[in-house]
Amino acid sequence: MRFCILGSGSSGNSALLQTAGATVLIDAGLSARRLGQLLAEHAALSLDKIDAIFLTHEHGDHCAGLDGLRKHPHIRLYANEATARAIQAKLKHRPHWVHFETGARFAYRDLEVTSFSVPHDAQEPVGFRFECGDQAVVSLTDLGYAPANVRAQLAEADILVVEANHCAELLKADPKRPWSLKQRISGRHGHLSNAAAAELLAATANPRWRHLFLVHLSRDCNHPEAVATALAPIRAQLPPHCEVTILAPGEASPLLDLSTAHNDDAPSAAAAAAEGHSDSLSPTVEKPSFPFPSPSYS
Numbered sequence: 001m002r003f004c005i006l007g008s009g010s011s012g013n014s015a016l017l018q019t020a021g022a023t024v025l026i027d028a029g030l031s032a033r034r035l036g037q038l039l040a041e042h043a044a045l046s047l048d049k050i051d052a053i054f055l056t057h058e059h060g061d062h063c064a065g066l067d068g069l070r071k072h073p074h075i076r077l078y079a080n081e082a083t084a085r086a087i088q089a090k091l092k093h094r095p096h097w098v099h100f101e102t103g104a105r106f107a108y109r110d111l112e113v114t115s116f117s118v119p120h121d122a123q124e125p126v127g128f129r130f131e132c133g134d135q136a137v138v139s140l141t142d143l144g145y146a147p148a149n150v151r152a153q154l155a156e157a158d159i160l161v162v163e164a165n166h167c168a169e170l171l172k173a174d175p176k177r178p179w180s181l182k183q184r185i186s187g188r189h190g191h192l193s194n195a196a197a198a199e200l201l202a203a204t205a206n207p208r209w210r211h212l213f214l215v216h217l218s219r220d221c222n223h224p225e226a227v228a229t230a231l232a233p234i235r236a237q238l239p240p241h242c243e244v245t246i247l248a249p250g251e252a253s254p255l256l257d258l259s260t261a262h263n264d265d266a267p268s269a270a271a272a273a274a275e276g277h278s279d280s281l282s283p284t285v286e287k288p289s290f291p292f293p294s295p296s297y298s
Contacts, residue, residue, distance in 0.1 A: 001135045001258040003159050006030065006038040008215040009249030013062050015139065015161065016043055016255075019132045021110035025053045026128060026139050029061040032068025042255050047072050052098075052108065055079040056118075057125035057142060058086035067091050078108070080115070082124035102126055116153050118143040121189040129153050135258050137161070141216045144188040146200045154204040158258055162201065163216035164227045164246070165191035171221040185221075194222065194230035202234040209242045211256055219249040 002018040012030035016023070016039065023045065028035060032047065039045040053075060056062055069075055070093040077095050079087065080102045088094070100106055102124055105114045114129040120142045127140040127150065138153055140146075141163040154160060171182055171193075184190050192200070197214065214227050224246040231244070238244070245253055 001132050001137070001158075002043065002255060003137055003211075003258070004042050004255040005161070005213060005215060005247060005253040006035065006042065007250060007252060008247045009217055009219060010061050011219075011250050012064060013141065013216065014038075014065070016045070017111075017130055017137060018043070018045075019110050022108060023049050023051050024108070024111070025050055027056055027062040028053050028065040028069065029059075029063060030065050032065045032071075035065050038252055042252055047075075050075050052076040052078055054113070054128055055083055055087065056127065056139075057120065057122035058083050058090075059122055059142070062142070063087050063090075066095065067093065069095070078113075080124050080126065083122070083126075086123045114153070116149055118150060119145060119147065119189050120191075121184065127153065129157070143192060144186075144190040145192070145196065151200070151204050154200070155206045156208055157206070158208060159211045159213070159256065160209055161213045161215055162197055163192050164194045164197040164214040164222070164230070165216050166193050166218045166221040167223075167226040167230075168193045168195060170226065171218070174221050176220060185218075191216070191218075194227050197227075198230045198234050201231070202237045205237050205239065207239050209239050210258075212238070212242055212244045213253060214244070214246045217247065217249050224248050 004016045006014040006016055007030045013027050014030055014035060015026040017026060036047050039047065047069065050072070055077060066087065073096065076098050078098050078100060081099045084097045084099060100115055102115050102117050105112065110132055112131040115126040118125050118127050118140070125142060130137045136157045137159040138157040139161045140150065141161065143150065166185060168186065171186060186193065217224065217227065227246045247253060
């Protein structure tokens with residue numbers, strides 16, 4: 001399994017997940033041209049190699065590149081029906097949609113995919129869990145708080161992607177955003193603050209975690225150092241072998257290859273649970289296999 005975050009933040013979000021049998025994107029919030037450049041630069045891939053895109057919700061920073069992908073009609077778009085309808089209304093072409101039901105678990109090639117609802121101000125936003133063999137990736141962005149169904153998804157994962165959108169103090173002091181927007185961002189259907197992300201991670205920490213990405217940082221109301229400061233008090237509660245990467249807005253991550261790294265240097269779950277934890281934090285500044293209604297678009 002290979003994984004790379006291609007872009008993160010209000011300027012566009014997308015991540016690459018590749019297994020022996022599938023090459024997919026999680027969201028496509030960057031232009032098709034930029035996605036092609038980033039795939040070539042970070043993974044030596046082209047858009048012709050992308051099989052499907054799994055979409056979390058309809059906001060532009062997660063789907064802005066879809067119209068530019070009309071030259072790649074082989075790419076399947078996976079979304080729940082509400083999200084598909086909202087996105088389709090903004091597109092100039094009709095891609096090949098495949099609908100899933102939020103909360104369902106289904107197979108896509110050699111991936112087992114689970115979607116789960118998240119509280120955000122969109123039609124029907126979701127997070128994703130992808131499993132291939134004994135490896136798992138959980139992607140969790142764009143949510144105002146983490147209810148029990150979300151927390152349950154975080155426990156067993158090798159790669160964990162969680163948003164740390166804003167520093168509450170910087171958001172409060174920001175002169176560019178009106179009070180109403182600040183309330184939306186900090187509300188229960190907005191975005192996780194640094195403190196909320198740290199609390200969530202401390203409450204759900206699992207010895208299995210190998211790579212933790214903190215993403216979707218606000219360009220004006222956050223910065224990697226503020227995220228690192230918020231995480232420092234809870235670092236001892238995270239697995240000592242878990243690598244933490246904090247991505248600045250617009251930054252891409254290194255390409256991770258779990259097929260070569262998996263369990264090479266990480267202790268077993270039992271050993272990690274018993275082992276002491278380090279205090280250091282070193283951020284780097286075809287269709288689902290179950291029946292359901294046919295897609296509305298073709």
